[in-house]
Amino acid sequence: MRIDDSGVGGFFEDLPVMLFVLAGISSLIMTGVFASEEISRARENEELSFIAVHMVDGLVSHCRPVDGGLPTLGHIRQLNTTDICRSLASGRHFAAAMIMHHPGYELLCQGSDSVRGPACDAGSATRLLNALDENGVIAIVEARVVAW
Amino acid sequence: MVFFAIAMLVTNVCSSYFGQTSASGLDSPGIGRCDPGMILGVFLEASVGRSIVIPSSPEAELDAKDQVSDCLLVEMECIENGGDSLVFASLNQLFLGILLEICPPGMSPLLVSYSVARLIDQPVLIVSDPTWTTYERMDVRAASATMSSSEQHVYLVVLKLAPATLPELIDI
Numbered sequence: 001m002r003i004d005d006s007g008v009g010g011f012f013e014d015l016p017v018m019l020f021v022l023a024g025i026s027s028l029i030m031t032g033v034f035a036s037e038e039i040s041r042a043r044e045n046e047e048l049s050f051i052a053v054h055m056v057d058g059l060v061s062h063c064r065p066v067d068g069g070l071p072t073l074g075h076i077r078q079l080n081t082t083d084i085c086r087s088l089a090s091g092r093h094f095a096a097a098m099i100m101h102h103p104g105y106e107l108l109c110q111g112s113d114s115v116r117g118p119a120c121d122a123g124s125a126t127r128l129l130n131a132l133d134e135n136g137v138i139a140i141v142e143a144r145v146v147a148w
Numbered sequence: 149m150v151f152f153a154i155a156m157l158v159t160n161v162c163s164s165y166f167g168q169t170s171a172s173g174l175d176s177p178g179i180g181r182c183d184p185g186m187i188l189g190v191f192l193e194a195s196v197g198r199s200i201v202i203p204s205s206p207e208a209e210l211d212a213k214d215q216v217s218d219c220l221l222v223e224m225e226c227i228e229n230g231g232d233s234l235v236f237a238s239l240n241q242l243f244l245g246i247l248l249e250i251c252p253p254g255m256s257p258l259l260v261s262y263s264v265a266r267l268i269d270q271p272v273l274i275v276s277d278p279t280w281t282t283y284e285r286m287d288v289r290a291a292s293a294t295m296s297s298s299e300q301h302v303y304l305v306v307l308k309l310a311p312a313t314l315p316e317l318i319d320i
Contacts (some may be wrong), residue, residue: 103197
């Protein structure tokens with residue numbers, strides 16, 4: 001009786017080809033998943049940066065007096081940054097601060113709507129502005145917002 | 149084999165592209181949010197913050213309320229009229245301190261001013277961070293402003309910002 005082993009041999013001859021095809025398909029799928037995640041993360045960061053810029057611009061416009069002159073440090077200290085930023089945050093979490101850098105360092109005011117900081121993706125924006133202190137010295141103040 | 153090679157090629161190209169784009173964002177902290185025009189504007193409008201005595205002849209005293217732009221004009225006028233630039237060392241140090249305070253972390257400032265009436269390659273005043281390197285850099289951002297003195301001299305003030313160089317690499 002003859003043993004027909006040609007079918008078994010054919011199967012094992014095709015295995016390396018099948019492995020190469022499967023490896024190629026899996027690498028393409030993994031690349032696609034990786035690329036789509038990177039693109040969605042970039043879009044998310046772009047949107048967060050846009051919201052942060054919107055919030056910091058709103059914060060600076062609240063600092064400026066209506067007559068167009070320089071804001072005072074006393075006015076900036078009394079700003080409610082949490083309420084101002086909440087109205088502009090589009091449902092995102094945020095942390096905002098106004099910091100004087102010159103002639104001395106001082107945290108003028110700060111606010112946040114969350115006790116936790118950003119987990120991974122976040123957008124930030126800063127603006128510099130001049131402000132008058134009580135002695136008539138023109139200080140440099142930074143408005144800083146982080147959104148997540 | 150051909151299919152596998154093409155798949156690997158596509159994978160490598162995509163991975164390197166997205167790896168580069170994500171790494172470039174991490175390697176340049178502060179670049180995206182530094183605006184030299186905004187920094188130069190608030191710097192020139194700010195007060196110097198403390199009184200400084202300039203040991204020139206005659207001796208001059210600058211008040212804490214005096215604006216940086218006015219002090220810069222006094223200094224440039226004095227140098228243009230043949231005065232000694234070394235007497236303004238403490239004032240320049242104060243300017244550098246203010247710039248370092250308001251620049252984004254990891255950025256190095258360079259303030260250069262030119263007289264518009266003179267050759268543009270002969271700056272009147274240079275205030276620079278010690279970590280600023282003099283070779284040509286591709287990653288420099290700059291902004292400028294013009295100022296006029298009472299003697300109708302026009303000066304161009306340029307602020308350049310670049311990622312700070314590590315101190316140990318300056319001498320290389």
